[in-house]
Amino acid sequence: MIDNTPFLLTFFTPWEFSWLVSGSCAAAVVLYLRGLSRGADAGFARSLVFLLGVVLMYLVTQTHFDYWSQYMFFVHRGQHLVLHHLAPFLIALAAPGAVLAAGMPEAIKRWYARQSGLRRILTAAYRFIQQPFLASILFVGLIAFWLTPEIHFDAMLSERLYWIMNWSMALDGLLFWWLMLADTRDRITPQLSYGVRMLLLAAIMVPQIIIGARLAFSKQVIFDVYAVCGRAWPISPLTDQQLGGLITWIPAAMMSVVAALILLRRLLHSQSGNRAAAQETLCNE
Amino acid sequence: MKNPILRLAILSFTLFTAACQQSAEWHGKDISGLMPDLQFELVNDRGESVNEADYAGKVSLLFFGFTYCPDICPTTLAQLAAAIRNLPEDVQQQVQVLFISVDPARDNGERLSQYAGAFGEQVAGLSGSQEQLQTLTRRYRVTYGYGEADENGDYNVSHSSAVFAFDNTGRVRLLIREDLSAAQIADDLQKLLKG
Numbered sequence: 001m002i003d004n005t006p007f008l009l010t011f012f013t014p015w016e017f018s019w020l021v022s023g024s025c026a027a028a029v030v031l032y033l034r035g036l037s038r039g040a041d042a043g044f045a046r047s048l049v050f051l052l053g054v055v056l057m058y059l060v061t062q063t064h065f066d067y068w069s070q071y072m073f074f075v076h077r078g079q080h081l082v083l084h085h086l087a088p089f090l091i092a093l094a095a096p097g098a099v100l101a102a103g104m105p106e107a108i109k110r111w112y113a114r115q116s117g118l119r120r121i122l123t124a125a126y127r128f129i130q131q132p133f134l135a136s137i138l139f140v141g142l143i144a145f146w147l148t149p150e151i152h153f154d155a156m157l158s159e160r161l162y163w164i165m166n167w168s169m170a171l172d173g174l175l176f177w178w179l180m181l182a183d184t185r186d187r188i189t190p191q192l193s194y195g196v197r198m199l200l201l202a203a204i205m206v207p208q209i210i211i212g213a214r215l216a217f218s219k220q221v222i223f224d225v226y227a228v229c230g231r232a233w234p235i236s237p238l239t240d241q242q243l244g245g246l247i248t249w250i251p252a253a254m255m256s257v258v259a260a261l262i263l264l265r266r267l268l269h270s271q272s273g274n275r276a277a278a279q280e281t282l283c284n285e
Numbered sequence: 286m287k288n289p290i291l292r293l294a295i296l297s298f299t300l301f302t303a304a305c306q307q308s309a310e311w312h313g314k315d316i317s318g319l320m321p322d323l324q325f326e327l328v329n330d331r332g333e334s335v336n337e338a339d340y341a342g343k344v345s346l347l348f349f350g351f352t353y354c355p356d357i358c359p360t361t362l363a364q365l366a367a368a369i370r371n372l373p374e375d376v377q378q379q380v381q382v383l384f385i386s387v388d389p390a391r392d393n394g395e396r397l398s399q400y401a402g403a404f405g406e407q408v409a410g411l412s413g414s415q416e417q418l419q420t421l422t423r424r425y426r427v428t429y430g431y432g433e434a435d436e437n438g439d440y441n442v443s444h445s446s447a448v449f450a451f452d453n454t455g456r457v458r459l460l461i462r463e464d465l466s467a468a469q470i471a472d473d474l475q476k477l478l479k480g
Contacts, residue, residue: 071428157426157460158319228462230349230422230445233430 015067018163025058032096035103046094053090056082061166070156071232073223074243080169081247084143085255088173092181093262123188130179130190136200139176140207142168143248147211149222156225180259183266194267201256201263212249216242311476312469313450313459323347323455325421327385327413330398335411337455344380344477346461347449349427351388351442352400358384361448361463366404368470376478377407379453385421386412387429388442425449452477 014022032050036042042050059065060082069079101109112119129135146152146165155161180197182189192200215222221237231240323345329335346365350358365382372380384401386392389412392400401410412418422428427445434440450459450473458477461470 067428070426071430157316159426224462228445228447228460229427230429231443232428234432234441234443 011064013064014062015064015070016159017062020163021061022058025054025062028054028100031100031103033103035099035101038102040099040102042094042096042099046096047099049090050094050096050099053087053094056087056090057170060087068232070162071226071229072235073226073240074247075232076156077244077247079166080143080146081252083166084169084173085177085252088170089177089181089255089259091174092177095181095183095185097186126188127190129175132179132190132192132196132200135176135179136204138172140204142172143208144211147215147248149224152223153225153228156229177259181262194263197263198260201260205253205256208252209249212245212247212252215245216249217245311459311473312465313461313473315458316449316460317456317458320426320449320457321424322457323451324424325413326417327411327421328394328417330394330401330410332394340381340383340409341455342453343378344453344474345451345455346380346382347385347425347451348382348447349385349387349422349429349445351386351444352392352396353388353439354442354444357444357446357463361446362401362404362408364465364467364470365448366408367467368474369405369407371467371471372474372478376475379478380407380474382408384408384410385418386410387418387422387444388431389413389415389418450474450477452480 029051032047032054036047060069060079065075065079068075070076129138146155146169155165179189179192180201182191184191218241219238221227221241223241226240227237231237323337323340326334326336329339348358348361348365350361352358362382362384369377369380369382382401382404384397384404386397392410392412397410397412401408413421418429422445425445427447429442429444432441432443446463448461449457450461452458459473461473465473
């Protein structure tokens with residue numbers, strides 16, 4: 001659309017403002033900074049990675065980027081790449097649990113400490129959903145679910161379903177990458193072995209490649225909702241779909257490789273750490 | 286974080302109910318309640334400001350396009366005109382097509398009037414300022430955009446291909462996609478006219 005307002009102002013004005021999204025992002029940042037100021041130690045790099053993840057989530061949902069995502073298939077795939085892969089990956093990589101807990105107001109912490117029943121239920125539910133098989137099925141299942149043509153049509157047409165879709169992607173992304181990148185300091189998330197994690201990371205690549213390649217190579221327009229609602233600017237529907245397919249296929253699958261490399265590095269560190277510790281023990285004897 | 290199982294349950298429930306709302310008796314997609322009722326501030330082909338009250342009392346078919354449109358607009362408008370001609374003569378006047386040009390820079394009143402008139406007397410050509418058009422397209426979760434102009438100053442316009450159907454009280458009822466035949470659209474119009 002034509003607009004005479006300055007580009008930056010247009011860009012940073014939320015297309016559809018959501019208290020829940022803006023509030024959650026703001027709360028995450030405030031809690032984190034409060035945790036840091038109370039002495040929780042995260043280091044500069046980890047803090048930066050966490051804040052970057054939260055800011056990315058905000059940028060793709062509460063700016064003009066959201067408008068493009070609603071009216072252009074490939075931008076929508078980019079939005080989900082950030083919501084389901086990149087941003088939750090960064091947040092999980094920063095392992096912000098301890099800092100966020102330190103930033104929590106005392107009253108809430110005291111209240112939660114007293115709720116042993118609630119805590120047990122939440123922990124059990126969390127561990128249930130974080131079973132390796134279920135977590136992977138959920139991760140690729142959600143991608144396939146929202147890309148089912150009839151469901152995709154309704155989700156893009158109805159504002160309520162649209163938000164449910166984006167929330168489900170972001171929350172599932174957080175769950176999955178949290179499970180993959182959890183370190184030993186995390187006492188609640190199931191600690192999967194490095195082997196199982198690598199296997200899951202490889203397993204989720206395959207369906208993502210199939211879904212993405214199918215979109216990229218299709219000679220037919222699969223999602224007509226973008227024609228029905230109009231595109232943000234004139235572009236051939238097939239080009240739009242091919243770009244969307246490539247985004248679903250390549251960078252999404254690459255995230256598994258990046259995660260695997262990080263895990264490999266941790267594995268090597270822990271082994272050399274073990275060897276160093278073993279040598280130290282020997283020397284002391 | 287909210288209980289993920291609960292989240293899934295809510296999700297599947299919402300989708301289930303959304304799927305159930307799709308009544309099988311329509312050829313178009315039933316969007317009752319999904320979108321707001323008919324409301325607009327626009328300019329007609331004589332340059333006068335108009336709103337939904339000026340078009341009240343009829344079944345309305347809302348369609349966005351532009352008169353230089355090479356394919357979708359003429360096809361769709363011809364389809365709608367054919368559907369109206371399929372109706373019994375006494376009810377043809379109870380249906381109107383609101384063709385809204387999202388290209389006001391090129392579509393002046395005269396052009397709009399000629400273009401819309403070519404598809405029949407039930408087709409009204411409307412347009413408005415960018416602000417008015419944006420308010421209306423946002424209301425129905427559709428959009429439009431302009432391509433780069435070539436050396437002759439011609440440019441393409443992306444717009445919604447859907448027709449939104451409202452009953453004679455202005456309530457939103459159906460989304461009519463391109464793939465419906467004139468007979469199917471006429472069938473839906475008959476049902477809409479009955480209430």
